[in-house]
Structure formats: structure tokens, C-alpha cells
Amino acid sequence: MPEHSTLFLVSDRTGITVESLVRTLLTQFDQAPVQRVVRPFCDDADKIARVEAEIDAAAEADGRPPLVYSSLVDLDLRARLKRSRGRVFDIFDLFLPALSEALHQPSIEHVGLAHGIADYKDYDQRVEAVNFALAYDDGARLRGLEEADLILVGVSRCGKTPTCLYLAMQYKVRAANFPLTEDDFLEGRLPEPLRPHRERLYGLIISPERLHQIREERRPGSTYASLAQCRRELSAAEALYRAERIPFIDSTNLSIEELAIEIMQQVGMERPW
Amino acid sequence: MPEHSTLFLVSDRTGITVESLVRTLLTQFDQAPVQRVVRPFCDDADKIARVEAEIDAAAEADGRPPLVYSSLVDLDLRARLKRSRGRVFDIFDLFLPALSEALHQPSIEHVGLAHGIADYKDYDQRVEAVNFALAYDDGARLRGLEEADLILVGVSRCGKTPTCLYLAMQYKVRAANFPLTEDDFLEGRLPEPLRPHRERLYGLIISPERLHQIREERRPGSTYASLAQCRRELSAAEALYRAERIPFIDSTNLSIEELAIEIMQQVGMERPW
Numbered sequence: 001m002p003e004h005s006t007l008f009l010v011s012d013r014t015g016i017t018v019e020s021l022v023r024t025l026l027t028q029f030d031q032a033p034v035q036r037v038v039r040p041f042c043d044d045a046d047k048i049a050r051v052e053a054e055i056d057a058a059a060e061a062d063g064r065p066p067l068v069y070s071s072l073v074d075l076d077l078r079a080r081l082k083r084s085r086g087r088v089f090d091i092f093d094l095f096l097p098a099l100s101e102a103l104h105q106p107s108i109e110h111v112g113l114a115h116g117i118a119d120y121k122d123y124d125q126r127v128e129a130v131n132f133a134l135a136y137d138d139g140a141r142l143r144g145l146e147e148a149d150l151i152l153v154g155v156s157r158c159g160k161t162p163t164c165l166y167l168a169m170q171y172k173v174r175a176a177n178f179p180l181t182e183d184d185f186l187e188g189r190l191p192e193p194l195r196p197h198r199e200r201l202y203g204l205i206i207s208p209e210r211l212h213q214i215r216e217e218r219r220p221g222s223t224y225a226s227l228a229q230c231r232r233e234l235s236a237a238e239a240l241y242r243a244e245r246i247p248f249i250d251s252t253n254l255s256i257e258e259l260a261i262e263i264m265q266q267v268g269m270e271r272p273w
Numbered sequence: 274m275p276e277h278s279t280l281f282l283v284s285d286r287t288g289i290t291v292e293s294l295v296r297t298l299l300t301q302f303d304q305a306p307v308q309r310v311v312r313p314f315c316d317d318a319d320k321i322a323r324v325e326a327e328i329d330a331a332a333e334a335d336g337r338p339p340l341v342y343s344s345l346v347d348l349d350l351r352a353r354l355k356r357s358r359g360r361v362f363d364i365f366d367l368f369l370p371a372l373s374e375a376l377h378q379p380s381i382e383h384v385g386l387a388h389g390i391a392d393y394k395d396y397d398q399r400v401e402a403v404n405f406a407l408a409y410d411d412g413a414r415l416r417g418l419e420e421a422d423l424i425l426v427g428v429s430r431c432g433k434t435p436t437c438l439y440l441a442m443q444y445k446v447r448a449a450n451f452p453l454t455e456d457d458f459l460e461g462r463l464p465e466p467l468r469p470h471r472e473r474l475y476g477l478i479i480s481p482e483r484l485h486q487i488r489e490e491r492r493p494g495s496t497y498a499s500l501a502q503c504r505r506e507l508s509a510a511e512a513l514y515r516a517e518r519i520p521f522i523d524s525t526n527l528s529i530e531e532l533a534i535e536i537m538q539q540v541g542m543e544r545p546w
Binding site: 017028030038064069071087089094100119120123127159161162213253265 | 303364380393395397404410432529
């Protein structure tokens with residue numbers, strides 16, 4: 001009998017929701033020996049039949065029923081999946097009845113498709129925000145900075161770029177970022193181009209050890225990467241934030257998602273849907 | 274009595290999982306009149322007490338119990354939230370017992386924190402993939418293209434950049450993208466720099482009308498944006514994919530996520546965790 005349990009993630013669309021769910025659940029187990037099988041876009045009987053066969057084969061091989069996390073809108077497909085030898089937890093099964101009751105509406109029970117122009121609008125806004133983040137990455141452009149919802153500042157390699165891109169991609173936030181350099185610290189005040197936008201600035205810091213580690217990957221043995229240099233820049237950045245009353249956050253132990261959401265929360269930005 | 278229902282999304286971390294869940298559920302209702310209240314990072318009794326008060330106030334105002342979707346690891350906080358006047362669906366409540374049983378392990382019941390170096394590794398890989406995508410955006414760099422896991426090709430504005438960035442950010446895929454231009458079509462064969470990497474190429478197409486719409490936003494009234502030009506480029510791109518046996522996908526009605534996951538699926542790329 002194998003040591004692992006098999007978890008199936010089955011969806012008629014991307015499976016991102018069940019992926020997020022399973023990922024969250026697994027944070028609650030240390031070193032859980034699981035084998036994940038991800039099967040997105042299972043939107044017809046043939047595809048479900050193939051997954052069913054895989055589930056049954058895993059049940060046989062594992063000597064126990066696999067757990068199956070699914071999001072299948074179609075009632076027949078859901079019923080079909082339940083005939084497998086897995087223990088099926090379907091998100092719609094579990095959550096739709098109460099929501100339907102609360103909304104005084106039956107659920108539409110068909111796979112969500114692009115709703116024409118509405119979805120194009122969503123796509124366009126996200127792409128526009130991503131393009132904005134790219135155009136204003138690393139202080140690349142200064143004109144138009146007043147159109148930013150948020151401007152992240154910080155020393156090189158403290159996490160500005162991925163955070164801006166995540167904010168843009170996921171939440172349509174127009175986020176620019178601007179690097180703080182040695183020269184700014186010598187001057188001891190905000191770089192000139194940032195001064196008119198003070199109320200939209202947000203600072204990042206990070207531990208010197210972690211920054212050193214990150215910069216070493218990039219330029220091993222350089223002054224830029226040295227622990228002394230990292231310490232110097234970071235303490236100057238923090239002093240600047242305090243002097244200029246710019247809110248800031250320590251990114252050392254945060255994932256990109258946590259950083260993005262913590263910042264939105266702190267500046268009182270609603271998550272757009 | 275207000276027309277909407279209030280949905281609370283409460284988490285001790287980012288709340289991304291409950292957000293994804295609620296988003297998925299709401300695809301099943303046309304124009305659901307809901308008011309969403311998102312409360313991430315509720316990781317102590319005070320924060321939960323504040324959310325509880327908000328839930329009770331909404332219950333009063335709506336004249337019915339709000340639905341509360343939560344992911345709270347701490348048992349006391351979970352119990353506390355349930356004392357509110359909302360109907361609470363907690364993800365850990367609903368899914369952990371079966372998973373715990375299947376894994377023959379109790380759940381650890383504390384908020385997932387950075388696991389030291391392991392999480393840094395994850396962060397670094399994601400950032401590295403994002404930097405790769407940025408460095409190889411829009412054919413910006415040719416040297417090192419052999420390090421790409423995937424190279425997206427297509428005409429200007431068909432969705433290459435956001436797809437590459439999403440793949441990098443979410444799945445640590447090192448995705449480059451390369452634009453196909455008029456000159457390539459005149460030659461009728463793959464651009465020289467792409468030829469050694471044929472097996473990692475993936476093509477995008479899009480409907481001419483949609484491309485026209487996207488380009489018009491960017492450069493209204495230009496030849497570049499004209500429907501005739503869009504048609505010409507797209508039919509040349511598709512002919513090229515067919516002649517060179519490059520797999521391709523129509524991005525017209527797909528979200529960034531769907532596009533990314535469909536491509537990973539089709540090229541047989543596992544989703545890294």
C-alpha cells in the first residue's frame with residue numbers, strides 16, 4: 001500500500017477555486033504525503049468518464065478511496081463523478097443551496113461563459129493595469145504618475161515589481177513602483193518626482209539578511225549585494241519613510257499575495273471584483 | 274428591507290480562497306444583488322469581535338442573516354464567529370475532517386506562517402519567473418531563450434504579455450513571448466530566432482473584430498488598428514502555425530486564467546504547487 005493519499009481536483013473550468021481550496025487545506029498538515037491530480041475543463045461526459053476511471057484506478061492502487069474536490073456545474077456530470085470510487089466534495093453541492101435561498105434565486109446551472117462585452121471589459125481593465133505596471137516599473141516613467149492608484153517605493157529587490165504586477169493582474173490596481181537609491185538617501189528627502197504624489201506612496205522594507213540573500217543570487221560578491229550595503233540602504237529607507245510619514249510594511253515574511261492584500265487593506269482600497 | 278444580501282468573506286490570512294469560492298458561486302446567479310464585505314487578516318479575538326459586530330449590524334439592516342464564508346484555523350475564533358447572527362460556512366470546518374482522516378494526521382490548527390527557507394524558495398522561484406517573463410517580453414531578448422519553458426507567439430495585442438506574466442506569477446513557468454510581425458509573414462516562415470525552439474512554441478490567435486477593438490483603444494484610427502489589417506495579420510499567423518505545426522489557441526473568449534491553464538494543459542505541463 002502506497003504511503004500517499006491521492007487528491008483529485010476536477011473542474012469544468014480552470015479549477016482555480018478547488019486548487020486554492022486544497023492548497024489552503026494542506027497548510028494544515030505538516031508534510032502531507034499527497035499525490036495531486038489536477039483535471040481542469042472537464043465539461044462533458046467523456047471527460048468525466050476518463051477522470052472517473054483515473055479515480056477508480058487510484059482507489060485500487062492506494063487501497064483506499066481518493067478524495068475528490070470538484071466544481072462541476074452540470075448536475076449530470078456531478079452525479080456521474082459521484083459514482084466513482086472517490087469521496088467527492090463538490091463546491092456547488094456544498095454551498096449553492098444556502099446561497100440560492102439567500103438570494104431568492106435558483107442557480108443557473110450552466111457553465112459560466114464569457115458574458116460578451118462585460119467580460120471583455122474585465123479583461124481590458126486587467127490588461128490595462130498590467131501595462132500600466134510595466135510602463136511604470138522601476139521608475140521607468142514619471143509622466144502620468146498621477147494616474148497611479150498606488151506607488152510602491154523601496155530599495156532595489158525588496159519586492160516592488162511582483163507586488164505591482166500582482167495588484168494589476170488580480171485586482172486591476174494601477175500600481176507604479178519607484179526605486180530609492182543611494183542619491184535619494186544622501187539628499188535625505190523624497191525624490192523630486194514623487195513629491196506631488198505623497199498621498200499615494202507606500203513603502204517596502206525587508207530584513208537586511210534577506211535582501212542580502214536575494215541580491216547575492218543576482219550579483220554574487222558585489223558591493224550591491226553585501227550585507228553592509230543592504231543594512232545601510234534599508235535603514236536609510238526606513239528613516240525616510242518615518243521622516244516623510246509614508247506608511248510602510250516589512251515584506252520579509254510575506255508572500256506576494258499577502259503583501260498585495262495587506263497593502264490594499266492598509267490603504268483602504270476595496271478589492272474590485 | 275434592502276434588496277441585496279450581504280456576504281462576508283472572513284479569513285485569518287489573505288482570504289484569497291474564500292474570495293475564489295464566492296466568485297465561483299456567484300457565476301451561478303444572474304445579476305445577484307449582493308454586497309460583499311471582505312475582511313482579511315482577522316487573526317485575533319479583537320478583529321473577530323469587530324467583524325461579528327459588522328455581521329450583526331448587517332443582519333439588522335438586511336432583515337435577514339448575512340452569509341459568512343470564512344477560513345479560520347483557530348477553533349476559538351471559528352466558534353466566536355459562529356456566535357454572530359450570520360450563517361457561517363467555514364472552509365476548515367467543512368473540509369478538514371475528511372482530509373485529516375484520509376491523511377491519518379490531525380491538522381496542525383495554527384495559522385500557516387512562512388516556513389522559513391522553504392517559503393523563500395517559493396517566493397524566489399516566482400520572482401525569478403516574473404523577471405524572466407519581463408526580460409523576454411515582446412521579443413526583447415533572444416539570448417537565453419532556450420531557458421524558457423514556453424514561448425508564446427502571436428501578433429501584437431493578442432494577449433501574450435498578461436498570459437506570460439500570469440504563468441510566471443502563479444505557476445512559476447518561465448514564459449517568454451515573441452511578436453509575429455508583417456516581415457515574418459512576408460517571409461512565410463518562422464522568425465530565425467525561434468527556429469531552434471520550435472518544440473516550445475505555442476501560438477495565440479484572436480478574432481479580427483476583437484483585435485480591432487483592442488488596438489483601437491491603443492491607437493484609434495490607425496492602419497495598425499484597422500479591421501483589414503487585423504484580418505490580414507491573423508490569417509497569416511494562423512497559416513504560419515499550420516505550416517510549421519505549432520499548436521495554437523483562440524484567446525477571444527478566454528480570461529487570462531483560462532488561457533494560461535488551457536495552454537499548460539495542452540502542452541502537458543503540470544501545475545507546480
